Amino acid sequence: MSEQTLESGAHVAGSSGDALLVVDDVTLRFGGVVALNEVAFEIRRGEILGLIGPNGAGKTTCFNVMTGVYTPTSGEIRFDGDRVSGVKPHRINAMGIARTFQNIRLFPEMTAMENVMVGADARHKTSVMGTLFRLYRVKAKEHELPDNPLKRSLAKVFGISRHTLEERAGRQKSMEMLRFVGIADRAHELARNLPYGYQRRLEIARALATEPKLLCLDEPAAGFNPAEKADLMNLIRKIRDKGQTVLLIEHDMKLVMGVTDRLVVLEFGQKIAEGLPEEVARNPKVIAAYLGEPDDAAQA
Amino acid sequence: MDFNALFGDLGGHTLDGLTKGSVYALVALGYTMVYGVLRLINFAHSEVFMVGTWTVLGVYTVLGADDTSGMGMVIFATLAALVAAVVASASVALAVERIAYKPLRKKNAPPLIFLITAIGCSLVLVEIFGHVLRFFFGPPFGRAPVNVPSPIQTVVLLDVGGVRITNVQVFIVVGAILMMVALDQFVNKSRLGRGVRAVAQDADTAALMGVNQDRVIMLVFVLGGAMAGVAALLYTIAFDLTKFDIGFIIGIKAFTAAVLGGIGNLRGALVGGLLLGIVEVYASTVFNSSWADVTAFIVLVLVLMFKPTGLLGESLGKARA
Numbered sequence: 001m002s003e004q005t006l007e008s009g010a011h012v013a014g015s016s017g018d019a020l021l022v023v024d025d026v027t028l029r030f031g032g033v034v035a036l037n038e039v040a041f042e043i044r045r046g047e048i049l050g051l052i053g054p055n056g057a058g059k060t061t062c063f064n065v066m067t068g069v070y071t072p073t074s075g076e077i078r079f080d081g082d083r084v085s086g087v088k089p090h091r092i093n094a095m096g097i098a099r100t101f102q103n104i105r106l107f108p109e110m111t112a113m114e115n116v117m118v119g120a121d122a123r124h125k126t127s128v129m130g131t132l133f134r135l136y137r138v139k140a141k142e143h144e145l146p147d148n149p150l151k152r153s154l155a156k157v158f159g160i161s162r163h164t165l166e167e168r169a170g171r172q173k174s175m176e177m178l179r180f181v182g183i184a185d186r187a188h189e190l191a192r193n194l195p196y197g198y199q200r201r202l203e204i205a206r207a208l209a210t211e212p213k214l215l216c217l218d219e220p221a222a223g224f225n226p227a228e229k230a231d232l233m234n235l236i237r238k239i240r241d242k243g244q245t246v247l248l249i250e251h252d253m254k255l256v257m258g259v260t261d262r263l264v265v266l267e268f269g270q271k272i273a274e275g276l277p278e279e280v281a282r283n284p285k286v287i288a289a290y291l292g293e294p295d296d297a298a299q300a
Numbered sequence: 301m302d303f304n305a306l307f308g309d310l311g312g313h314t315l316d317g318l319t320k321g322s323v324y325a326l327v328a329l330g331y332t333m334v335y336g337v338l339r340l341i342n343f344a345h346s347e348v349f350m351v352g353t354w355t356v357l358g359v360y361t362v363l364g365a366d367d368t369s370g371m372g373m374v375i376f377a378t379l380a381a382l383v384a385a386v387v388a389s390a391s392v393a394l395a396v397e398r399i400a401y402k403p404l405r406k407k408n409a410p411p412l413i414f415l416i417t418a419i420g421c422s423l424v425l426v427e428i429f430g431h432v433l434r435f436f437f438g439p440p441f442g443r444a445p446v447n448v449p450s451p452i453q454t455v456v457l458l459d460v461g462g463v464r465i466t467n468v469q470v471f472i473v474v475g476a477i478l479m480m481v482a483l484d485q486f487v488n489k490s491r492l493g494r495g496v497r498a499v500a501q502d503a504d505t506a507a508l509m510g511v512n513q514d515r516v517i518m519l520v521f522v523l524g525g526a527m528a529g530v531a532a533l534l535y536t537i538a539f540d541l542t543k544f545d546i547g548f549i550i551g552i553k554a555f556t557a558a559v560l561g562g563i564g565n566l567r568g569a570l571v572g573g574l575l576l577g578i579v580e581v582y583a584s585t586v587f588n589s590s591w592a593d594v595t596a597f598i599v600l601v602l603v604l605m606f607k608p609t610g611l612l613g614e615s616l617g618k619a620r621a
Contacts, residue, residue, distance in 0.1 A: 067508055068508075069504070069508075088507070089504075089507035089508050090507050090508075090510050090511055090512045090513065092508075093507075093508060093509060093510035094510060098508075098509070098510075099508060101505070105502055105504075105505045106505075107497065107498050107501040107502060107505070107506075108501060109497070109501055110494075110497060110498070110501070114494060114497075117491075117494060118494055118495065118498045118506065118509055118511065119509050119510065121491045121494060121495065121510070121511070122509060122510025122511065123510075124491060163490075163491070166491075167490075167491060170491070206509060207509070210509060210510050
């Protein structure tokens with residue numbers, strides 16, 4: 001016990017105690033390969049935390065452990081006080097963690113709108129039977145009644161099924177999300193036909209639709225030009241201002257330095273630094289591992 | 301070769317083909333939906349259909365419905381048989397998934413293991429009806445074909461230029477198409493359907509977006525089973541019989557229909573089923589009835605040679621045919 005206290009005391013020095021997600025000495029082995037070696041850090045409520053490191057440092061692996069794709073060999077992840085390790089992916093989503101992917105993984109044969117609605121559906125309550133038979137009726141409010149006169153009088157007598165109301169609410173919410181990320185103009189096109197920048201932002205909209213407390217973005221700016229990157233930085237700040245916590249994996253140093261509150265640096269599956277962006281940029285270990293020549297670091 | 305026989309009553313033969321094809325198409329949906337989500341050919345699905353036909357027989361026997369029944373009894377018995385067959389088939393489909401496939405999925409078994417398991421389930425179900433139930437209850441269970449009484453009397457509704465359309469044909473074709481449209485709408489428009497398509501397109505991502513994969517899998521087995529139950533009722537109305545291994549040849553035909561239309565594609569199952577039914581009836585008219593199966597598979601081979609993904613292409617995710 002004393003060992004544990006010492007350890008955690010060491011790495012959470014200066015912690016506000018308001019941790020949303022705690023990565024507690026997580027080790028992950030694939031056979032003989034150690035992908036993550038006793039990685040420990042925390043994400044505080046309401047912050048934008050950057051997770052950086054050279055290629056193959058274990059950033060995406062760390063992500064995958066946090067979203068339940070892999071179960072750690074030892075150590076654990078706690079989200080809002082609950083263990084994440086070993087919980088099924090869709091339950092982790094329900095706990096309040098959503099993510100995007102380094103290589104875009106939309107549902108290509110669905111429209112942008114439908115993609116977001118899959119996310120929104122995660123928060124719906126109607127059961128399988130309720131959807132099939134629509135027996136759970138709710139008394140309809142005036143503005144919820146359909147326009148068609150026959151359907152209108154039926155709805156007045158029998159009420160509206162909860163499925164219909166939730167479906168409508170989900171549609172509205174999804175449209176809001178599309179507007180929020182700025183791609184509402186092509187809501188009804190198939191995801192695979194959307195331009196690259198739209199697809200990236202659609203992934204963010206879909207993740208936001210699940211109403212996460214923590215949004216994890218895996219290299220959201222990959223392939224963006226400077227103007228698009230600036231837009232994305234604004235979007236990430238807007239997400240944080242809505243009260244959501246953001247974890248950002250990113251290669252682009254300018255973007256990371258400009259938008260994050262704190263940084264965690266990984267190298268070869270180990271944490272080598274943690275702190276404010278300016279501190280980390282001055283850390284000689286980080287400069288050696290990641291930023292290359294000191295001149296470059298100063299510029300970043 | 302007797303082309304006169306075919307062209308002499310082309311309309312009538314086409315109608316027969318559509319009737320047969322409707323049953324194939326409904327059974328094909330079960331193969332196609334499970335394949336779309338799990339990439340698994342569920343060979344036990346043919347026995348899901350077989351159980352449905354026995355359920356229909358059971359309901360008729362219990363209610364005492366036969367060709368002498370009055371109108372009220374006919375309607376009641378048919379509806380009761382429909383509900384019972386749907387429930388029985390869906391339950392068997394779900395039981396196969398829970399008992400046989402789910403434990404394999406938990407252990408990440410390779411695809412071949414699933415395939416062998418599917419064949420095993422099929423054999424077990426066949427032998428339950430061909431042997432086990434006979435041992436306990438005697439006939440009608442066993443290996444002999446059993447007559448299913450048909451409360452619905454065949455009546456010619458319309459005579460369009462010599463083509464006689466019967467009530468049974470209309471009932472079957474319209475019934476099958478209605479079920480198909482309902483299923484298509486469900487998959488394309490409802491929340492659960494969206495979940496099914498999401499899992500079919502990218503299962504891991506869907507799970508991370510909060511889709512309960514297990515529930516989606518149960519749903520496709522139940523829906524596929526329910527369609528097989530409807531098919532079982534329609535089949536017994538048209539052909540008045542069942543048998544312990546009746547699922548075998550229907551299952552193979554339905555599987556062929558699914559592949560023909562593009563496995564994983566709901567509308568493909570409809571197109572494939574109807575086409576297969578028509579081709580079979582034409583071939584058995586031009587040559588003789590023993591050529592029905594041969595021709596069906598020749599068509600399959602030809603289509604796959606030139607369009608290996610089937611007529612409408614694979615993909616449950618891509619429900620827009």
